[in-house]
Amino acid sequence: MTDVDSGSRTTGSGPEPSRAGVRLEDPGLVRAWTRGATAALRRERAAIDRVNVFPVADADTGTNLYLTFREGDRAVAGAPSGATGTQLLATLARAALLGARGNSGVILSEWLRGLAVAARRGAGTAELFTRAATSARSAVARPAEGTILTAADAAAAAARAAESSLERDAGPGSVGTAGPLPVVTAAAAAARTAARASRDELDALRVAGVLDAGALGLVLVLDALVVAAAGEASGGVSVADGSMDAVNLDQLLDAGAPPPVTETPDVGPHGVEGGTGGLELMFVLAAPASAAAEAVAAGLRAALGEVGDSVVVVGGDAGTGTAVWQAHVHTDHLDRALTIAAKAAREGSLAQVHVRHLEAVHQHEWGVVAATSAPGLAAELAHAGAVVLLTGGLGSTVEALTAEDVGRAAASTGARRVLLLGVPDAGAGGEAQLDVDEVVAVQAPTDLHAVVALAALGTLLPVGLPDGPPDGSASPSVDARAIVDQALAALTVVEAKGAAAVEALRDAAGPATTLATALLDGDVPDGLSGRLAAALAERAPEAELVVLSTGRPGDRVHLGTEEDA
Template identity: 45%
Template sequence: MQQPELLDASVVRAWVSTAARALAEARAEIDRVNVFPVADGDTGTNMYLTIRDAAAAVHAAPADAGGARLLRLAARAALRGARGNSGVILSEWLRGLTVAATRGDSLAIALDVAARTARHAVAHPAPGTILTAAESAAAAARHAEAGGMVGPAGAAARLSTTDAACRGAREAALRSVGALEPLRVAGVLDAGACGLVLVLRSLAAAQRAAAEGVSEADGSIGPVLLDIDLRGHAAPSAGETAEGDDGSRTGRGAGPGGALPAGGPEGGHERSHGHPHEHPHEHPHEHGGVATDDVELMFLLERSASAADFSPGAVADALRADLDDVGSSVVVVGGAEDGTGADDVERSLWQAHVHTADLDAALGVARRWASRGAVSRVSVRHLAVPPDRWAVVVTTAAPALAAELARGGAVVVLDLDVPPTAADLVAAAVGAGAPRVLVLAPEALQPDPVGPGAGAADGPEATPEIVRVVAPGDVHVVAGMSALAATLDDPREQDAGVPDAVGAVVAGLRVGGGPAVTVGAIVKRLVAGSPIAIVTLLPDDDVPDATVEVLASRAAAVSDGADVVVMRTGRPGDHVAIGVEPLAVDAAEGPA
C-alpha cells in the first residue's frame, strides 16, 4: 500500500505552521468580504485563530512525534479552539482528514472524507461556501489520483494530487460569487472558500518542501499567496502573468495549482458590506438570514465514549437538531474519533455553534446536554456589534444578563456548567477581533496581562493587548461596560487612559444585595453621603415585575433622581444585586 501522504511528520509540522502564517497575512483581506452567513467581518480571523491553535499544539509536541500523532493533536486543538461558523467547519474538515489519513487512506480519499464530514456537520448547507470548495478540491484530487497525474508514483505524484485539490478549491471559490444572493449583491467571493484555498496551498508548499529536502524550520518555505481578487475576479500576481492558449492566466499568479481560468461575473463590482438580512431569503435557517438582535452561542460538550443514552455518532445529530429548533447557522462538530489518540479514547468531544435571537432557548439546549455530559467554554457575542478600538470580555453566571451584555458589545464567557478558566477568557480575548481587549472578571479568573503583539510569531496581530480590570460581581461588570462606552465616546480620552477610567468606576462602585424585601433600605444606605450618578438593580427571575417597579421608583427617589438601570439576571431566586455609582466631579478626575 502507498504510504499515506499526510503521515510525514515534517509535512504536518510545516503545513500547519505555514497555514497559520498564510491566514494571518490574509485575515484582514478575507474579513473585509465576509458577508455570509453573517456580515460580521471575522471569517479570516476565525479561520486563522482555529489553525493557529492547531499549529501551537503541533509546535508543542515532542520532536520525535510521528505524523499521525501530530495530525491528531492538530485536529484536537482546532476542535477545542474553533472560532465562529467558519472556524468550526474548518476544524471538522481537519478532523475528517485526520481520521482518514491515520487509518491509511490516500490523500484524495482523505479529502473526500473531510468534505463529507464537514458538510454533515452543518444543519442547512448552502452552495458556494467553504463546503463547496472542499468538495471541489476532493473531486479534483480523486480525478488526479485516478489517472490525471503526470510522472511516476511517489513524491511528484503526491504533489500533483495536492495541486489538483488546490485548483479545485480555487475554481469553486471563483464561482462562489454567483452562488448566493449576499455574495452576488456585494460582488465578492465567499470568504470561507478563499480561506480553504490558503490551507490547501500551504499543504502543497509543505509537501513540495519535503520532497526537495527543505526544512520548514529554515524559513525556506515562501509565502503562500491568495492570488484572488476577492471582488470576484482572478488576479495576476506581481506582474508575472501571460495569456495561455485557452485564455487562462498563467505564471506565479496562478499559485501552486498552475493555470486557472479567470472567474467571477462580467464587469467589475464595487465592494459592498451590506448585511445579508437586507436581502432576506425565504428560509433563513437554510440561507443564513440573520435578525439584527441575533447572538452567536458556542460551547464544548464532553461525554464518556461509553455513555448509553446516545451513541457517539448520534450525539452530533441530536444536538444539531436541538439547536436547529432555536436558531440558524447551526454547526456541530466532533465525536468519538476526535483526534485525541489512544490515550483519551474514553472521552468524546463536540463543539456546537448557533446564531439565535432567543439566547434563553439556546442556553436551555446547552443545559439539557450538560445533564448528559460536561458543557464548557460557553461564549456569547452579538453578531451586529463590531468591536470598537477596545473589545471587552466579561464573565457571568446570569444567562439573561449575558444576552444584554453581548448586545452591549461584550464577548461573554458564561458560567453555565463547568466554571470558566483564565485560559477561556484569553481565548475569548484573542478571538474578540480588536487590537486591545479589556477583561472584566473576578480576580481568580483574570489572565496575566499581555502586551500588544505578544506571541506574534504567526503575524503582527496574533495576540491583542489584554488589560485586566478586576470585577468581583455582575454589578461591577455592568458598571465597567457602561464606563467603557462613556470613555470611548469622550473625545478627551486617549486609548491609553481607558483601563484607568474604567477601573476607577469599577473600584468606586458601592455594592450590596439581598432579598427583594430588604433592597429599599440597602439602597438608601448605599446612596448616603454623596451625589449619585447611577443605581443598578439586578433582580433574579422570581422577583415579581411589580416589586421591581417599586424598587426602581424608591431607588430613584432616595438617590435624588439618579439614573436607575434594571437588568434581569435570568437566574432563579428572589435576590437583587445592587450597584451604586457616585457622581463624578469631573470626567478626568474619576468618581467623587
C-alpha cells in the same frame, strides 16, 4: 495574471519528482503544512476579513480561520518529536476543534477532523480529502453552496480524479510511488476554481461583488499543503525557513469581480431571507463516549436550528473515552440556546461558553472580555460590546476558565487593546497568548461592576461605531481604563436577599443618587422590581432605576448606586 499561491512553486511548473514512500500523513509533511498554513492565514487574515459577507457580514472570517488553525499549529509544534503523522493530524484536529472561532473556523476544524479520521484508517490521499469534505458538510445544519463546503467538495472530487488517473496511467500501486503531490496539487487547483465561482452561486456575494471568504481560506490551507508536499518530495525543504513567498490574494479577489451593486440584498444576518440572530453562541461539550455520539451531534444541530441559524456542530468520539463537540449558532433567543446547551451537558460538562454580538466586531481600538456566572446578563453585556465568557449559572457543570479561553475571547473582540472584566486570576495570566497589543485586567468582584463599566464605555463601544472621524483622520486614542476606574469609583454595591433588598436600597440611596442598578436572581419575590422603584423614588425622586435579571437560581439581589461627581 499571477495565480494565488502560498508557496514558492510557480504556476504550470508541474509536480516535482516524489521520493518513494512519501505519504500525506508523514510527520515532516504535517509539521511543515501546519506552519505554512498558519503563516498564510496570518498574512491574509485582513484581506479575507474585508470580503466576509456570508453568512454574516462581520468581517472576521480571516481572523477566525487563522485563530483556529493557529491552535492546531501550536499543538503540533508541542507534540513529541517521535509522533507519527497520523498522531499529528489527530493532534491538529483536536486542538483546532477546541480552539475553533466563528462559523468558518468550526467548519474548518471538522474538515481537519475528517482528514485525521481517514488517516487513522489508513486511507489514501483522495479518501482523506473525501472524508474531510463529507465531515465538514454533515456538520452544518443547512449547508449553502458557493462556500467553503463547495470548495472542499471540489477539492475532494479533483483528488479522486487525479488518483484514478495515476492508477490508469501507471497501474496499481502508482499512487504510493508518486506520492501525494499530484493529488494535492489537483485538489488545491479545484478549490481555487470553486472559490472563483463562488460569487455566482450566492446572491449575497454577487451583490457585494466579492468571493466567499471561507472558500478563500481553504485555498490558502490547501496551497500550503502543496508546498509542504513538494518540500517532502524534494527531500524535506522547510516551510518555516523563509522558503515561502508572501501570499497575495489580491489578484484572486479582484479577478473578474464586477463593480459592487448599490442595492442591499434581501438577506438576513445568516444569509437567508428573514434570518435573525444578533448574538453568536459557541460552546464546547464533553461527555462520556458512547455509541450514541453521532446522535448527540444531530440532536444538537436540530435543537439549535429551532432557535437560530448558522448552526454548526462538530466533533464526536475521538477514541479517548470522552467525546467532545464544538457547537456554534447565531440567535436572538440566547436563553433558549443556553438551555439546550445545559440539557446536552447533563452527563458531561461545558467549556468555553462564549457569547458575542455580531455587529460589535472591529468597533474600536478597545475591546472588552467580561466573565460572568449570570446567563441572564450575557445578552445585555454582549449588546453593550463585550465578548462574554459564561462561567456558570446554567444548571450544568461549566469548566473553569483557562488562559487559552481568555486569549480566544480577546482575539474575538477584533481589537488591539482589551479590557478584562471579572476574569479570574487563573484566566488572566496568559497575556503572551492573547494576540493583542495591550491587556488590562480590571477588578470586577460582582456582575454589577461589569455592567457599570460597560455602561461607562457606552460612548466608546457603541455597536456600529464608525472607523474614524468623517475627515478620514485617525480616531484619537482614549484611556479606557481611566474611564472604567472613574465609573467604578462612584459605585457603591450592597447585597441583600429577597424582600430585604427594598430596605437595603432605602439605606443606600440618597438625594445625590442619580442611578441605581438592581441585579435580581431568579427566585426573588414577585413584584420586587416595583417595590424597589418605589423605594428609590422616596429617597431620590430624580434617580433612574435599572433592573436586570441574572438568570441564576437563588434570591440574592445586588444593588448598585451611583452619584454625580
